[in-house]
Amino acid sequence: MRNTDEKWLRIAACEGRIGARKGEGGPFGACVVKNGVLIGRAHSEVIKRSNPCAHAEINAIRLACRKLKTVDLSGATLYTSCEPCPMCMGAALWARLSRVVYGVSIEKATEIGFDHSLFYDYFKDRSIVRWLEVKEVKSKGCTDLMNAWLLNPRRQHY
Amino acid sequence: MRNTDEKWLRIAACEGRIGARKGEGGPFGACVVKNGVLIGRAHSEVIKRSNPCAHAEINAIRLACRKLKTVDLSGATLYTSCEPCPMCMGAALWARLSRVVYGVSIEKATEIGFDHSLFYDYFKDRSIVRWLEVKEVKSKGCTDLMNAWLLNPRRQHY
Secondary structure, eight states: OHHHHHHHHHHHHHHHHHHHHHTSSSSOEEEEEETTEEEEEEEOOTTTTTOTTOOHHHHHHHHHHHHHTOSOOTTEEEEEEEOOOHHHHHHHHHTTOSEEEEEEOHHHHHHTTOOHHHHHHHHHOGGGOTTOEEEEOOOHHHHHHHHHHTTOTTOOOO | OHHHHHHHHHHHHHHHHHHHHHTSSSSOEEEEEETTEEEEEEEOOTTTTTOTTOOHHHHHHHHHHHHHTOSOOTTEEEEEEEOOOHHHHHHHHHTTOSEEEEEEOHHHHHHTTOOHHHHHHHHHOGGGOTTOEEEEOOOHHHHHHHHHHTTOTTOOOO
């Protein structure tokens, strides 16, 4: 397993190098593998797309799901050059991935100027991020929308 | 402020209704507003795109950033029909949003079958999600990729 993991992490690193050299995003690459087969590989495209959500992991999950025509990647592994941020871990959870394997821990991301670590702290104590106010404003329209879901004939569970 | 918030939450709920009626995703809508101007609105497209990351908030942030040609939404507010999941809160943090305002709390999402709440618990105690293994496998290729970043002439901070 370890040798196999190292092989796929090399692919993830290779993707990251491609993206960084092209100036498309930060130094991050990822791939999704299921039953020994590569089903998606991607790098960060945050700069290229002016999209703060276009992380390597999000992109690789999107491509893998498109290829398999599913939102369920159970049984698959996400290989990523760096320990994922909370956004990407959230994506891995939604995609029902079975494994996430990373090659460098989050401290290295902090060292080169990325906020991963602070964002993990945020989930333990929201007051840490002072620039963001998060607030509930009760809304009947939003409640009605949720209540209507269980009666919706086009409802698909995911 | 409260009246204004309610107005934009109605737009978010309206987006959610459009998406749910079309069968494009769950009952979730969102919009991004800056200086009183709507700069992005979207609903969940998880089903339509077979993409578990295509939440309303992620889509609205992407559209707003594209419109303003930036990855920095500081000064802007994300209005979302339901309290965001950790993936979307992570996206809000990366986008440097100043406010997140939601119309229904996360318990309602649980009630109609979505996993938001479990995913927040995951960030407090990873052992809660039993189907996912997360593992570091130290990789020289990935470390080299990170180390090269600070010397990269195409490096842009975000």
